[in-house]
Amino acid sequence: MFHHHHHARYEERMREHWKSYARGRMRGRRLGRLLEHGDLRFVVLALIAEQPRHGYELIKELEERTGGAYRPSAGVIYPTLSLLEDEGLVRQAGGEIGRKLYEPTEEGKAALAQSRAHVDAIFARIAEAAESSESSRPRIARAMTNLGMALQHRLSRRPITSEEIDRIVNILDDTASAIEKS
Template sequence: MRFRMGRDCGPEGFPGALFAMDFGGGRGWSKGWSWGGDWGDGGGRGRRGRGRMFTGDQLRLLLLRLIADEPRHGYDLIRAIEELSHGAYAPSPGVVYPTLTMLQDMDLIEETKSKSARKVFTATEEGEAHLKEHAEEVDGLLERLKEAGSDNRKAGGAPIKRSVASLLSALWHRVTREDADEDVMHKIAAILDEAAQKIERLT
């Protein structure tokens, strides 16, 4: 037994609301359900869909601003951006570390002594001056992260997205098995109904 794609929702019989919350519409429908679509900045997770969240120049400015706020290493920067966007965006290490090297080559940041084994960077005087010259643009980048975070919270945030993704994956693998008869479908429906009722009763 296999589900067909409905017109106004995902696989037929599933509420379109789940997919409107950014869990569906991605690639790979012929092989299963997909969510998240084409995210990223060429090396990270970003707003879904059309192109990069930040250009290379914009990401350099954003990292420089975060380093100017306080000394940070690469993982700190990835985590800080993900927190600012409430999980909606996080650049990958493959993007962040080359960008840090470029900022060093431009004399905008420098490595500082740290008890940690990781390289910790601070902004140089040139870096601080560069930020002042581009203050308006930096504010716009931070606002973009804030907006992405707002959109992500409306969709339930990262924990809800992960949970729904796991649910959809489990459903897909179970209902497409050869032994998925009507009895199994009724049991699955009962589990889903019970979960829905518990969520509705939450205060």
């Protein structure tokens, strides 16, 4: 009974953790959302103005510029490109078969120039997110990989008893709790 209750509390804490992470919480302090409503349009337009890009290149560029803190999905990028195209701010510039290359129109360049201060502020937030995530992210990712490999190795050695499972679950729950409190 205790383990079930403890496990349920842990699952609830993890749900809350991921919800807060999704809202843009980093290093225990609230930075607000990385991109506010409508900001992605300007970011995509600015990146295309730097150089013509495909949707996939935009996804990778945003992930890189945020130090991995934000990776937009194709389900966000491609509709944004369609919207910008419908608004006459970007147009297709050829590209490989199956990959649309986008470039800014004159109207797009003018809209970007008119919104330069706003766009600069967005990119400043992006740079801040990258700075706060770059130093810790690789070390944490390595440690998480080590943990995953240790678990796989242990589970593949021989059949595991219920006592061993309980011990591993308790270690993981205690570790998660300690990390959460740090």
